[in-house]
Amino acid sequence: VRAASWLERELDEQPDALARLLDAEAERAVELAAVIDAARPDYLLIASRGSSSNAARYAQYVLGSANRIPIAFATPSLYTLYGTPPRLDGSVVIGISQSGASPDVAAVVAEGGRQGRPTIAITNDETSPLAAAADHTLPLHAGPERAVAATKTYLNSLGAVALLSAALARDERRLAELREMPQRVAAQLERSREECARLDAYADAEAATVVARGVNYGTAFEVALKIRELSGVLVEAYSVADLLHGPIAALGHGRLAILVAPSGSASASMAECAAALRERGAALVGISDDATVLARVDTRLELVPGTPEWLSPLVAVLPGQVAARRLARLRGIDVDRPLGLRKVTLTR
């Protein structure tokens, strides 16, 4: 019997890890919401890299729509390489990093502090340089993550953003919806594991494109990153709108496209995108619970129905994680240390 990889264990830990975060940090989220409210910010500046940038994309949609707060993403090289940080008046500065060890993310948060802005670290390590640089920390409670590919820390970063959004909105209904997510995550993982062999036909794919719109824009990037870092397949991500602005040109002739399309405001647009891609001859995989989308794809990775749209990124990423692990196994790759990657990248 083969010992389970760290990746497999950490994938399976996700429902418990999310439940731990929600139990432990609901009160702190209310305190942090008070810090943000008191600053009356014109916008939040988020610094992040890798998977954490995909959680930042989730924040842009959720905080933008539920809390009406604009989000700007920091360009860390302005703070490090060029040494010319922008004026941050009117902002609250948030760093998201599972390890908290990225020097450039910490540099943005430290500059926020120097300019007198309130700063918050969202990190899995309360003793990290990022946590030390920030006024306040929202710990992820994911437990140690040993696999190179982030899974439970990504899910909990989404959970932390959702918790903050519900606290800022003082919205008890949303908080209750969030509290149901560990159960939904468990159900989705079980379903996705049962269906993962559906992707075996694509084991030899050289490249793929992941497409989404709206609140799942970040999910598309995270699914692309997961497949790429685990399997070595070259995968990119686009919003529907940007795809139609030119990049769709490359997606004919049997090219592989993965649509992330939970039911909701974006699904009509995603169904149209499926039709346009099918017309061009692309091979289509659909991560969806929307009947129209599922009817238009070649391969269905079904989502458990009934998840509120604003929380759909917490389940929609899971079939992507499972698919990435499966593709890597089929290609004979060590999923805990794929292609010589290290866990922490120290870009300055």
Added chain:
Amino acid sequence: VRAASWLERELDEQPDALARLLDAEAERAVELAAVIDAARPDYLLIASRGSSSNAARYAQYVLGSANRIPIAFATPSLYTLYGTPPRLDGSVVIGISQSGASPDVAAVVAEGGRQGRPTIAITNDETSPLAAAADHTLPLHAGPERAVAATKTYLNSLGAVALLSAALARDERRLAELREMPQRVAAQLERSREECARLDAYADAEAATVVARGVNYGTAFEVALKIRELSGVLVEAYSVADLLHGPIAALGHGRLAILVAPSGSASASMAECAAALRERGAALVGISDDATVLARVDTRLELVPGTPEWLSPLVAVLPGQVAARRLARLRGIDVDRPLGLRKVTLTR
């Protein structure tokens, strides 16, 4: 003799188009800088799609470092699909669109107006819906663009951003540097045209990755977009920092990587990236005038030396445009209407 394509003519028109913009709009840029100064914005919100988003990425670096103004990118679907636009207090809203016909870009600018924010359109069509939605327009003066792939409108969008930055900084030296650019663009086009056969070995490539850092981050995306829409090759773009965070895993085994690395603050980091990619066995193309970078790549697309770093994106995109045209020709594609694309995309 084959008639020149629109794309070829428009590529060649770029030095004249840029000179037209700089001659016609230097004064208006000063007026717009006064509008922005008067608003004392905490940040600028930019709405854009496609190539214009790559000009927006340039704005993020140039206005961030030279003018210390943070830039946030709008997520148009919050304004259209979800109908829940964020509060835009403290912002000046800028729409960039060569056609001015993208409804979602105009929707963001219109919302800025409804919320009482100053709004500016940067567009090649002063009679477009975008121009109508904005308080002020900075026209691009590129002349009609008939090819699907944007070339001269992209260059002039960069020129407009540079003009605005120099005006905001009241920096005569920078303005003088900008006025030398039409000449540099002409010299670069000539050089790149002479060298374009160097890429013929890659005519059958299925995929490529473009990498840059700092002020040329947007150039990487624009080169990727140009190659993709003209040739059908699947091309993606990354900053060095994000590449090292995982996606580098896919870049071994003869995969094609294109480094955009003009000399300057980012070139040491790009030279390190070249070494890391070479070690993994990637095939490397370098768009550079930096000796260390050029020594580490397989194929050199050389930049004319001496361009100030902040203006390097105006020349660094040109070898990419020329390469994209060449790859398309080698693949037998009609560069004026590649793969069924239309000129204007009307995403709502």
